[in-house]
Amino acid sequence: MTDTPVIDxxxxxxxxxxxxxxxxxxxxxxxxxxxxxxxANGAGKSTLFRVLLGFQKPSLGSASILGCxxxxxxxxxxGRIGFVNEExxxxxxxxxxxVLHMQRRHYARWNQxxxxxxxxxxxxxxxxxxxxxxRGERAGLNLALALAQSPELLILDEPTLGLDVVAKRAFLESxxxxxxxxxxxxxxxxxxxxxxxxxxxxxxxxxxxxxxxVSPPEEFCARVACWxxxxxxxxxxxxxxxxLLRTHRIDGLHHYLVFDQGDSFAAFLxxxxxxxxERMPVGLDSAINxxxxxxxxxxxxx
Amino acid sequence: xxxxFRAELARFRLPALLVALVHLLVLGFLSRLTDLAQASLIxxxxxxxxxxxxxxxxxAYQMGTYRRPSTWLALLHRPLPPWRIAxxxxxxxxxxxxxxxxxxxxxxxxxQSTMTAxxxxxxxxxxxxxxxxIAACGYFVGAYGMLANRRHAASGLVFLxxxxxxxxxxxxxxxxxxxxxxxxxxxVAVSFRxxxxxxxxxxxxxxxxxxxxQMATYVVAWxxxxxxxxxxxxxxxxxxxxxxAADGGVVKAQQxxxxxxxxxxxxxxxxxxxxxxxxxxxxxxVIAMGMPYADNPVRGQLSNIVPLQWAxxxxxxxxxxxxxxxxxxxxxxxxxHGARGELGVGLSQAPFPTIAVPHDPPAGIASKYTIFIAGDxxxxxxxxxxxxxxxxxxxxxxxxxxxxxxxxxxxxxxxSRALYVFDRADALVRxxxxxxxxxxxxxxxxxxxxxxxxxxxxxxGLLVSFAFTGGGLFYPVSRHQDLVLVDAHGGVTxxxxxxxxxxxxxxxxxxxxxxxxxxxxxxxxxxxxxxxTPPLGMSEVLPPPAGSVALAILLCxxxxxxxxxxxxRLDIGSRTRAAWIIACAAIGLPxxxxxxxxxxxxxxxxxxxxxRPSIA
Numbered sequence: 001m002t003d004t005p006v007i008d009x010x011x012x013x014x015x016x017x018x019x020x021x022x023x024x025x026x027x028x029x030x031x032x033x034x035x036x037x038x039x040a041n042g043a044g045k046s047t048l049f050r051v052l053l054g055f056q057k058p059s060l061g062s063a064s065i066l067g068c069x070x071x072x073x074x075x076x077x078x079g080r081i082g083f084v085n086e087e088x089x090x091x092x093x094x095x096x097x098x099v100l101h102m103q104r105r106h107y108a109r110w111n112q113x114x115x116x117x118x119x120x121x122x123x124x125x126x127x128x129x130x131x132x133x134x135r136g137e138r139a140g141l142n143l144a145l146a147l148a149q150s151p152e153l154l155i156l157d158e159p160t161l162g163l164d165v166v167a168k169r170a171f172l173e174s175x176x177x178x179x180x181x182x183x184x185x186x187x188x189x190x191x192x193x194x195x196x197x198x199x200x201x202x203x204x205x206x207x208x209x210x211x212x213x214v215s216p217p218e219e220f221c222a223r224v225a226c227w228x229x230x231x232x233x234x235x236x237x238x239x240x241x242x243x244l245l246r247t248h249r250i251d252g253l254h255h256y257l258v259f260d261q262g263d264s265f266a267a268f269l270x271x272x273x274x275x276x277x278e279r280m281p282v283g284l285d286s287a288i289n290x291x292x293x294x295x296x297x298x299x300x301x302x
Numbered sequence: 303x304x305x306x307f308r309a310e311l312a313r314f315r316l317p318a319l320l321v322a323l324v325h326l327l328v329l330g331f332l333s334r335l336t337d338l339a340q341a342s343l344i345x346x347x348x349x350x351x352x353x354x355x356x357x358x359x360x361x362a363y364q365m366g367t368y369r370r371p372s373t374w375l376a377l378l379h380r381p382l383p384p385w386r387i388a389x390x391x392x393x394x395x396x397x398x399x400x401x402x403x404x405x406x407x408x409x410x411x412x413x414q415s416t417m418t419a420x421x422x423x424x425x426x427x428x429x430x431x432x433x434x435x436i437a438a439c440g441y442f443v444g445a446y447g448m449l450a451n452r453r454h455a456a457s458g459l460v461f462l463x464x465x466x467x468x469x470x471x472x473x474x475x476x477x478x479x480x481x482x483x484x485x486x487x488x489x490v491a492v493s494f495r496x497x498x499x500x501x502x503x504x505x506x507x508x509x510x511x512x513x514x515x516q517m518a519t520y521v522v523a524w525x526x527x528x529x530x531x532x533x534x535x536x537x538x539x540x541x542x543x544x545x546x547a548a549d550g551g552v553v554k555a556q557q558x559x560x561x562x563x564x565x566x567x568x569x570x571x572x573x574x575x576x577x578x579x580x581x582x583x584x585x586x587x588v589i590a591m592g593m594p595y596a597d598n599p600v601r602g603q604l605s606n607i608v609p610l611q612w613a614x615x616x617x618x619x620x621x622x623x624x625x626x627x628x629x630x631x632x633x634x635x636x637x638x639h640g641a642r643g644e645l646g647v648g649l650s651q652a653p654f655p656t657i658a659v660p661h662d663p664p665a666g667i668a669s670k671y672t673i674f675i676a677g678d679x680x681x682x683x684x685x686x687x688x689x690x691x692x693x694x695x696x697x698x699x700x701x702x703x704x705x706x707x708x709x710x711x712x713x714x715x716x717x718s719r720a721l722y723v724f725d726r727a728d729a730l731v732r733x734x735x736x737x738x739x740x741x742x743x744x745x746x747x748x749x750x751x752x753x754x755x756x757x758x759x760x761x762x763g764l765l766v767s768f769a770f771t772g773g774g775l776f777y778p779v780s781r782h783q784d785l786v787l788v789d790a791h792g793g794v795t796x797x798x799x800x801x802x803x804x805x806x807x808x809x810x811x812x813x814x815x816x817x818x819x820x821x822x823x824x825x826x827x828x829x830x831x832x833x834x835t836p837p838l839g840m841s842e843v844l845p846p847p848a849g850s851v852a853l854a855i856l857l858c859x860x861x862x863x864x865x866x867x868x869x870x871r872l873d874i875g876s877r878t879r880a881a882w883i884i885a886c887a888a889i890g891l892p893x894x895x896x897x898x899x900x901x902x903x904x905x906x907x908x909x910x911x912x913x914r915p916s917i918a
Contacts, residue, residue, distance in 0.1 A: 050371065050375065053375060053379055053496070054496045054497065055371070055374065055375050055378075055379075055496040055497055056497055057497050057500050071497075073496075075380070075381045075382050075383050076381060078379055078380055078381050079380070079381030081379070083375065083376075083379055085372045085375065085376070086372075087372045087373075089370075089372045089373045089375075089376040090376070091309065091313075093309075093312070093313040094309050094312075094313075098305075098308075098309060098312075101305070102305035102306075102309065105305060106305070106380050106381055106382060107380075107381060108381070
């Protein structure tokens with residue numbers, strides 16, 4: 001495996017009529033890790049994957065995947081990239097064994113053991129039609145097929161959406177097991193922060209098509225803090241609070257979720273009349289939630 | 303490719319078998335009502351439309367299930383070139399159509415050939431193939447409709463329109479269908495790619511997609527203009543075809559009674575006898591011969607442009623002309639089964655030289671005997687000998703283009719270049735058969751433009767009116783009425799020439815031309831591809847007037863200017879931009895419309911100036 005970024009976008013722009021789906025995106029993801037891409041709905045994640053796989057032409061900029069121009073991927077290049085989407089799109093009229101047979105013939109580096117290992121977590125009968133599988137079974141089958149391709153890069157676009165907890169756990173275990181064994185790069189897109197926290201080596205946050213943050217998840221969490229202060233009155237004007245992500249009041253205590261604020265923030269709160277101050281660590285879910293809620297769409301009346 | 307082929311085949315096998323069964327039942331039902339192998343052109347066209355519609359449905363459904371972004375991605379993101387995936391999917395679709403469309407047709411022909419005395423011959427062997435080709439064309443039209451950007455997804459329909467209007471016959475028509483299928487397959491092939499909504503890449507892809515789109519926009523524009531103006535004139539009560547025709551025009555000439563048309567022609571005559579002739583006209587005294595047959599049946603033709611069957615109730619026989627034997631072949635009229643032998647020319651039952659079209663006997667002479675029109679001869683059925691005898695024959699290699707009419711002591715017969723006069727009394731004497739004409743009246747113009755021929759007997763001879771009102775109201779040909787007098791010795795004298803006025807303004811009549819001369823030319827070339835030489839020759843098409851020429855040039859210049867503005871906003875190379883400007887200058891508005899529709903709106907420019915939201 002080389003050091004060439006598995007994904008490299010330069011000033012990538014995708015525009016749908018008057019809406020920017022991808023906004024001047026410069027993203028480079030290194031090989032050999034699990035990269036989690038998170039963002040609110042409409043952040044441009046799925047569009048990014050379509051561009052990367054050559055299914056959509058960018059309005060501006062460039063995108064490459066595994067060192068190849070996304071717009072001119074050869075069949076051999078595609079064989080190196082696995083993709084699983086949230087809908088687990090497989091032909092519902094085909095029997096599982098026929099799908100398996102077809103995939104096995106198409107992929108030269110087919111790993112039957114990997115398929116058996118992953119699919120073994122699910123109660124999939126070979127002669128069953130894909131359309132007769134439950135959503136979880138279809139997800140498992142889809143992942144098993146993708147992992148058995150022995151891809152250098154595996155892109156998973158919200159693969160656990162709608163899965164029950166057991167199926168989800170089996171899915172993630174399968175993915176992590178295969179990733180470690182094959183040393184493939186995984187790009188994992190999800191709204192489930194517990195999953196992201198569990199699998200991700202690197203966290204990519206996108207918002208409204210733009211890149212907002214890239215770092216390991218723990219580094220990101222370390223930069224987000226929740227300050228709890230007892231204020232006699234209303235507290236400072238939110239517009240003046242540095243790095244504020246979110247604020248709310250619980251039982252008379254002001255909770256300030258802030259980004260990149262050190263101990264100086266305590267002084268700021270005292271200046272504004274805080275009688276007691278406490279800094280609390282923040283989990284990934286709350287940190288990302290607060291980070292994304294700053295610019296999240298809201299009803300005009302809100 | 304094999305995997306997709308087998309998977310799709312398995313997917314559609316049950317529906318294909320069900321459709322095949324229903325198809326077979328429908329054909330079986332229809333065959334009890336009529337002899338499908340001898341059905342008229344309109345029946346074949348309706349059946350062809352049904353096959354094309356079935357193909358469109360299959361193509362649209364099959365590709366419709368793949369066109370969702372996630373499904374499309376799952377289909378094409380694999381280590382296979384798209385053409386191999388497409389080959390599997392469309393190959394299976396072709397086999398499905400073979401089962402659902404061609405096999406029942408083949409079965410029906412087989413049943414008719416072996417279980418009945420109905421005529422099935424070598425030309426019918428094309429039917430299963432023609433049915434499959436038409437359905438396959440519809441299939442690709444439906445598939446393209448789903449795959450292509452919705453802005454131009456319907457453009458494939460022009461090929462179905464072409465199949466309906468193509469003038470080629472027999473095997474040549476199969477070639478036209480193959481060409482249409484090939485082009486449609488190429489359109490689908492270049493659209494079968496990951497980014498299927500993007501504009502065409504490369505000159506070949508661009509031409510493949512742009513040309514049908516240009517023809518589609520041209521047809522739509524012309525129909526909108528034509529129908530729109532007709533509706534407007536009808537609403538205003540001034541439509542020439544809806545009660546508002548002016549005197550002295552083509553429509554009035556078409557609608558006139560034989561007497562009034564003859565009278566109008568005589569009014570334009572300067573001959574001194576003209577007034578007396580005119581005063582002597584009666585409604586019953588002028589007979590209408592109608593317009594010449596524009597087309598003759600051709601050997602090997604898949605469909606029958608005229609009925610080739612006739613019933614002899616005296617012998618309980620239904621005779622059908624056989625293209626293979628070039629004779630009539632008989633079967634039981636009542637039981638539909640018993641073979642009744644063959645009917646040819648003379649006692650030797652020789653084959654007819656060309657396709658013989660049975661015709662009702664002319665009123666006033668030999669009214670009991672069926673006649674056959676074939677090439678330069680009219681044959682008469684001689685029941686006692688069960689044979690066809692040559693009866694009236696034209697000289698100079700001219701072909702008979704109408705049924706004989708009786709006017710007084712004469713029998714009149716329309717030839718491909720002249721009207722011929724035979725002696726009625728001689729026509730009854732079998733020893734004089736085949737009878738030669740006693741007079742030849744050259745048509746004073748192109749027979750292809752002849753709309754009607756009316757004749758009457760006057761004291762000095764036979765008065766004939768030729769009205770050149772054929773070929774459609776908008777057809778750009780000279781419109782006039784000519785009257786000639788044929789004296790007792792066969793001498794022909796010009797009596798009058800009356801110019802008929804056009805009912806519609808020139809800009810309307812030439813709308814199909816000035817909208818785009820290039821598309822007008824292409825339209826004609828495509829329709830007449832491999833067409834056999836028309837029996838009446840070519841029309842004398844008039845050049846467009848100066849106003850229409852100026853309008854065509856203006857539109858082409860306008861299209862080029864707008865194209866120059868548009869291409870600056872598109873993500874295409876400089877050569878492609880230049881090619882589009884040249885194409886718009888040459889083709890006009892249809893090319894400009896295709897440029898607009900083929901390429902998505904210019905997102906690059908918008909994106910470049912878009913503001914980036916700031917990071918807090």
